[in-house]
Amino acid sequence: MKRIILLAALLAVSCSKEQPPEKPAKEEAKKGPVNVRVMNPWARETAPGQTMGAAYMTIRNPSWDTDWLQSVTVDAPATAAVHDTATANGVTSMKAVPSLEIPAGGAVQLKPQGTHIMISGLAAPLKEGSSLALTLHFKGSGDRKIDVPVLDAASDGPK
């Protein structure tokens, strides 16, 4: 018990530079020392009848341990998974990424024509101005619930 309190206190102190001291202590003690942050999420609007969409974001890992994004959940009936877009010899293909490594002290950018979260089985189109609820499941950091703003199709990111 003493060790957990000491660890939480240490973490709270080390994070106090970046965040207000009263916020994180409870959050970090939940699941290990890793604590990734999801920043600037966005998704493109989709057309009626289009059942697949994509979400992008930056995932930052300020801690000293590597973390992994292992799965993503979204409201049924849709499903979500991390995919990599790759182009070779002019041909573009997508490959599922079962576990996305977020390096210690680093960040991973999910962006157009690169790694992205693919959402399949959308029951209704994503409308510009609305918001898509996603839960990212990390091995070390646990769950991150995010609201992804839906931007217009011609967009290339949040301003």
Place this chain on the structure above:
Amino acid sequence: MKRVRVFLWALVGIAIAAFAVLLISRQNEPKPQDQQITLASFGGPFTLVGADGQPFSSSKLNGKAYALFFGFTHCPDVCPTTLARLVKLRQQLAQVDRPFEIVFVSVDPERDKPADVGAYTALFNSPVIGLTGSPAQVEQVKKQFGIFSQKVAQPGGEYSVNHTSTVLLFDKTGHFSGTIATDETDEPALAKLKRISA
């Protein structure tokens, strides 16, 4: 001494002969206009179906420069990104109202009906010609433009399509002018689009 001289003159003779052969062989190489004819046979006239469900003949593009892109409406990432980029670059070419047409052809005609390509191209708030057709029509056009596509099953019964994502550029005379690669940066892409719009 005499033998050395003869030998040296023989070398000179060989050198002259080799040079002559080189000159003659260069004259027999295909001339530039021959190569242009080969380029123009890439592509060619085609008929597909427009977003309004009516037949769309490529003759509608006569006299217009266009950027041709093959994709599918259920494409979550590369297709909307590429079309959005073409729209953005066209807006940067302020010279004329609509310097080039953007043409989107579906390689997924089983799923993409005319209404689907219509709804999809309407997303970009800028004129994009969306085309689909019967599987046979699309196969024919794919062949004409050397486009590859392949269905890949996804969990949940859906499928995505691996496909050639290079943008093909055609100038106002209908000749193939070049390509924009998927990962090409904006600057060279804009230069190429300026050239076909000239």
